[in-house]
Amino acid sequence: MKKVEKMTVVSHRSIAKNIYECSLSGELVELMARPGQFVHLRVSDNTIPTLRRPISICSVDHQKNAFTMVYRVEGIGTHALSQKRTGDQVDVLGPLGHGFPISGLKEKSHCLLTGGGIGVPPLYELAKQLTKQGHSVATVLGFRSKEDVFYEAEFSELGATYVATEDGTLGERGFVTDVIATNRLSGDRYYACGPRPMLRAIENNMTIPGFLSLEERMGCGVGACLACVCDVKNEEGYRKVCSDGPVFKAGEVVI
Amino acid sequence: MTKMNVSLPGLEMKNPVMPASGCFGFGKEYSEFYDLSTLGAICVKAVSPMMKRGNPTPRVAETPGGMLNAIGLQNPGLEHVLANELPWLERFDVPVIVNIAGNTIEEYMHVAREVSKAPNVKAVELNISCPNVKEGGIAFGTDPNIAKELTERVKDVSGVPVYVKLSPNVTDIVSVARAVEDGGADGLSMINTLLGMRLDLQTGKPVLANETGGLSGSAIKPVAVRMIYTVSQEVGIPIIGMGGVTNADDALELILAGASAVAIGTQNFVDPFACPSIIKDLELKLEHYHVETISELSGRSWRPSLQPLTTR
Numbered sequence: 001m002k003k004v005e006k007m008t009v010v011s012h013r014s015i016a017k018n019i020y021e022c023s024l025s026g027e028l029v030e031l032m033a034r035p036g037q038f039v040h041l042r043v044s045d046n047t048i049p050t051l052r053r054p055i056s057i058c059s060v061d062h063q064k065n066a067f068t069m070v071y072r073v074e075g076i077g078t079h080a081l082s083q084k085r086t087g088d089q090v091d092v093l094g095p096l097g098h099g100f101p102i103s104g105l106k107e108k109s110h111c112l113l114t115g116g117g118i119g120v121p122p123l124y125e126l127a128k129q130l131t132k133q134g135h136s137v138a139t140v141l142g143f144r145s146k147e148d149v150f151y152e153a154e155f156s157e158l159g160a161t162y163v164a165t166e167d168g169t170l171g172e173r174g175f176v177t178d179v180i181a182t183n184r185l186s187g188d189r190y191y192a193c194g195p196r197p198m199l200r201a202i203e204n205n206m207t208i209p210g211f212l213s214l215e216e217r218m219g220c221g222v223g224a225c226l227a228c229v230c231d232v233k234n235e236e237g238y239r240k241v242c243s244d245g246p247v248f249k250a251g252e253v254v255i
Numbered sequence: 256m257t258k259m260n261v262s263l264p265g266l267e268m269k270n271p272v273m274p275a276s277g278c279f280g281f282g283k284e285y286s287e288f289y290d291l292s293t294l295g296a297i298c299v300k301a302v303s304p305m306m307k308r309g310n311p312t313p314r315v316a317e318t319p320g321g322m323l324n325a326i327g328l329q330n331p332g333l334e335h336v337l338a339n340e341l342p343w344l345e346r347f348d349v350p351v352i353v354n355i356a357g358n359t360i361e362e363y364m365h366v367a368r369e370v371s372k373a374p375n376v377k378a379v380e381l382n383i384s385c386p387n388v389k390e391g392g393i394a395f396g397t398d399p400n401i402a403k404e405l406t407e408r409v410k411d412v413s414g415v416p417v418y419v420k421l422s423p424n425v426t427d428i429v430s431v432a433r434a435v436e437d438g439g440a441d442g443l444s445m446i447n448t449l450l451g452m453r454l455d456l457q458t459g460k461p462v463l464a465n466e467t468g469g470l471s472g473s474a475i476k477p478v479a480v481r482m483i484y485t486v487s488q489e490v491g492i493p494i495i496g497m498g499g500v501t502n503a504d505d506a507l508e509l510i511l512a513g514a515s516a517v518a519i520g521t522q523n524f525v526d527p528f529a530c531p532s533i534i535k536d537l538e539l540k541l542e543h544y545h546v547e548t549i550s551e552l553s554g555r556s557w558r559p560s561l562q563p564l565t566t567r
Contacts, residue, residue, distance in 0.1 A: 002287065004527060042525065047320040047473045047501065051524060077317075093527065217313045219324065220524040222287075224280035226300075226329050227315040238308070238329075243284070 001031050002096060002222070006089040010066055012082075016150040018073045019118075020082050021058070025066040028092055032060045032067055035126035036099025036193075036213055036247045039069065040221035042091035043080040052093060053077045054218050054242070056193075058121035059128060070121040070150065096221050097246050100126045100191050100211055102133065109135045110187035113155075114176050114202055116142040116194025120151055122213060123193055127158045138162070138185055142176035142198065145169050177201045190250075200255045210250040216241040230254060258541050258548045259534070261295060261516050263493050264441035265378040265416035266350050268295035268516060271549055272506065272534045275497045275518035276300060276354035276380060276420070277326065281340040282347075288527045291347040293534065298444075298518060299340065301356040301382050304365055306332035311464035316453045321472025321499070322521060323451050325465035328356050328382075333366050341373045350377035352418070360405050363395075364412045371414035378415050381405065384422030384447035396422040396447075399434035406438030416441035418495060421486075423478055424450045432486045444495045444518065445486065446479045472521040473499040480512045487513025487554050501525070503536035511564075513554040 007026035015021045040052040058070045073082050084090060099122070105111070111130055115123045120141055127137045137159040143149045146169035155161040163171030164179045172179050176198060179185070192202045193213035203212060219225035223243030230239055231254040239245060239253050259270040273296040274285070281299050282291050291297060309329025316323045330336070336353075344351055353370045357363035367379050383396030383405065395405050402419070410417050419435040421428060423446040432443060448469025453462040461467070479498025487494050496514025499521075500506050506517040522529040541549060544564045555564075 004288075049317055050320060050322050050472050050521065051315075051317055217315050219315045219322070220284070220527075222284045222527065224284040225278065225315070225324070225524055226280075226309065226326050227312070227324065229309070229312065229314075229329065236306070 002094055003028055004091065004093045007092045009084050009086050009088045009090060011086060012084060017147040019070060019150050020073065021068060021070045023066050023068045024090060024092065025064065028094060029060060029062065029065045029067050032057060032095045034099035035129050036122045037095040037097050038246065039092050039094035040096055041081060043077050049077045051219065052221060053081065054221055056122040057095065057125060059125045072118045093221060097242055100247050102129055105135060105189060107134065109189065111135055111137050112185050112187045112190040113137055113139040114190065114192040116176060116198040119194030123191065124151060124154060126191060127155060131158050140164065140176045140179050140185065142194065177205055196255055203250050203255060211247050212250055213247045214241050214245050218242050259538055261550055263515055266296055268350065270295040270534045271516040272530055273298055273516065273518050274523055274530055275520035278520040278523045282344055285527060289531050292349050293531050294349050295516060296350045296352055297344065298352040298354055298380060300330055301328045301354045302330055302333055302336045302366055302370065303328060303356045304333050304362050313462060313464055316462040316468065318453065318470060318474060321470055321474035323453060323463060323468035323470055325463045325468035327465065333369055337369060337373065341375060345375050351375045352378045352380050354380045354382050356382045360408050363405060363409050367409045368412040376415060378418055379413055380418045380420050380444050381409060382420050384420050393422055393424065396431065397425050399430045402431050403434040403438035406435045406440045410439040418442040418444050420444035420447055422447050423482055428482050429486055429489050432490050436490045436492050440492060442493045442495060444497065446482050446498045449475055449478060473501050475499045476505060480508055483509055483514050484512040484556060488557055503533050503540050506533055506537055507540055510552050511556045515550065515553045
């Protein structure tokens, strides 16, 4: 079930370099169940930009009928979005995609969450839901530099949290995979979201079952246009990142 | 008979609005938003004899007022469409048009022959204008003689009327339109996307993996209006107009230019409810302009005997 709704901005602020946190309220929140799903936003009433923008859902508050998204300003679409003020309306299509599965874990499992850059936000709702169910989480967050870091404190409240920066200005110097190796992090299951090279490295290095959330340029966001396909390992077919994903079981698709 | 009815070869339509091929899949995704029976018709994604994988990603890039796509006719192939997609669409009271792609004339004939046996398929649309595949597609659409021969041979085997989707990427679209009319085409669809390209300033390389793509969206509407305006005065067969329609005014403009029906492409991606809301608004426009039936507006821009629209 998904729908289109004009949702209302309830808060909007910058939390790191070019990174914004925006909360929106509306009935559509009722439909947001699984962590890792995304919304498709129309940021302008005219034709520039033409297409909607896919943004992941960072956290959901069913009591307040609101959800929070964290996004990076990269082009005209996200720039237009960053100009929205409290009380403004945003045209939201969602919730879209299949998120991170949290079932199938034995009681009190330990999960390793790894996020790179703008891949971090969807892991937050995941961490909340996993810990609420009695599981424990450790999170590795990777950024380019100190000024790009966000949500370290939020994740720290839910479990052990490691930060890696490429230039070493905060946390451990290097990539998330370096942090995982140095600290010998593992668990019963891993979840990852971030750039393709990061996902590829994690998939290759981890020996436990895991799930990966992919990013791809999208047209429709609902599975009709076939813009965001990816190949399937060991068979002829393909998967659509928007509607079959964005989360796939590790080993399912070619990254 | 209501004021929105449109009657085209093979197609008895409740209204003149349909989704354009390639912008609606096989209907399943948008059926989650509204009842597909409200549409005038459905034009499904291009079907080729065998499954087609399409082009590598990235397959879309944005442009001011539009987008470039290079999907590359990805589709599950004729057999799958016959067994799964077309029967699924039978639950809706809506005529289906199947867009057909092929590498050879025989491939087009094979697909046309088979899909036209399906009970809900009321017309086929020959895709001779896809700019994103190396073989087939546009190769058939730029040479009037080949376009004519293809039309004739598909007409011989098709059990339903044949529409030919013309490419705007030609010097003289009228000669291609006339050729397919001579070949027996029952109607035209126009226009397909315009060949375009975008470069990434950081890498200096093309944004699309396929390098070039087809431009669609409101940026191409003036091209569609001009071509429909010109071609509709030169041929006697009806035109399904498409190209940058985002609202009822755009649809009306293509109809005044000479289209009998209108297909919605990119706007479905922007607004999943684009088709039903344009249908609703078009009906209001007819009242606003005191027009009895939508079909009387077709080609009104160049018919000297008719008065301009008025809200008198």
